[in-house]
Amino acid sequence: MLLSACTGSGPDEPAVTSSPVAEAGWVPPPADAVFDYQLGGAYPPAGDVGIVVRDRTAAPDPERYSVCYVNAFQTQPGENDWWAREHDDLLLKDAKGGYVEDPDWPGERLLDTRTAGELADVVGAWFAGCKAKGFRAVEPDNLDSWTRSGGLLTRADALAYGKILIDRAHAAGLAIAQKNTPELSGEAGFDFAIAEECAVYDECGDYRDAYGRQVYEIEYTDNGADAYGKACKSYGGEISIILRDRDVVPAGKPGYRYEHC
Structure with missing residues (x-):
């Protein structure tokens, strides 16, 4: 895996010198479109x-609807010094x-979602950076981080922070995905879902019920072919x-795998 002038910028990330600018016209990704x-x-x-x-x-x-991955509930290991x-x-x-x-995920530190407003100032500026580059949506990862907090964080903390991130994304002119966490489907107000291994955990229907055809689902090769086949048969x-390799390596690299149904 995976700022305003008052917060500074993360590693290798240019500073954004203003808060997200409200723009009308954000749109979710096309329903049931093939995705990668x-x-x-990155690769063609x-x-x-x-x-x-x-x-x-x-x-x-530039030629396709592009979604910007942001680790919004945890750190990237290479950014730990910057966060500290x-x-x-x-x-x-x-x-x-x-x-x-x-x-x-060794090295990924949990962000304290009880400080939702302050966190959203940092992450919301990253959203603005995604918009400036030309992305049309954001995928804030690790919505379920409260489940790995040893009881320090709660579901309510995640929802409150998620709702602020939704507002920041929309203000920046971006759609925003719910990433995994089927138990929160439809609660916070995300625009679509990106779900990993929902066939493995029998969760695909939960996302489908909440988001209709705007669900984009990834199965991984290290689970074998059965889960991918099950997903395609049930919801294809x-x-x-x-279907992707677990490390989602670029095309042409050892281990690369990509299929769709």
């Missing part, structure tokens, strides 16, 4: 692809003052489903 998930590195997508998801540090695809230096008070800490990390005519 390129977080491991296949001709039938209509939606491309890339990291906020990458350039959007510039916004240490926004990082979640345990009772002993240590940083709380995601046990599944209703939502966009792809």
Whole structure:
């Protein structure tokens, strides 16, 4: 995986010198369009692809609806020094003052969503940077980080912060995705869903019920072919489903895999 003048900029990210500028006209991605998930590195997508998801540090695809990935609820490991230096008070800490990390993604520290307004100033400026580059939507990741906080954060904290991020995205002229976390589907007011492994966990219907055909689903090769086949058989005519290698490496690199149904 994966600022205003008053906050500074993250590593390798140019400073944004103003807060997000309100713009009318944001639109969600086209329903059931073929998409490609390129977080491991940008590459030219296949001709039938209509939606491309890339990291906020990458350039959007100028010919397709482009979605900007932002790790909005946790840090990227390479940015930990920057967070500690510039916004240490926004990082979640345990009772002993240590940083709380995601046990599944070493080095990713949880952001303290109880400081929702201050966090949104930082992340909202990243949204503005996505818009300035030409992205049309944002994908704020790790909405479910409260479940890995050891009880320090709550579902309500995640929802409150999520709603502020929705306002910031819309003010910047961007649609915004719910990333995973089916138990929150439809509650916060996201515009569409990007879901990982919903066939593995039997969650695809939850997203479909909340977002109709505007669900973009990724299954991974390390789960075998059954989950992808199940997703295609059950929902392939209703939502966009792809199969990708777990590291989402660029086309032409060892391990690359991409299919859609």
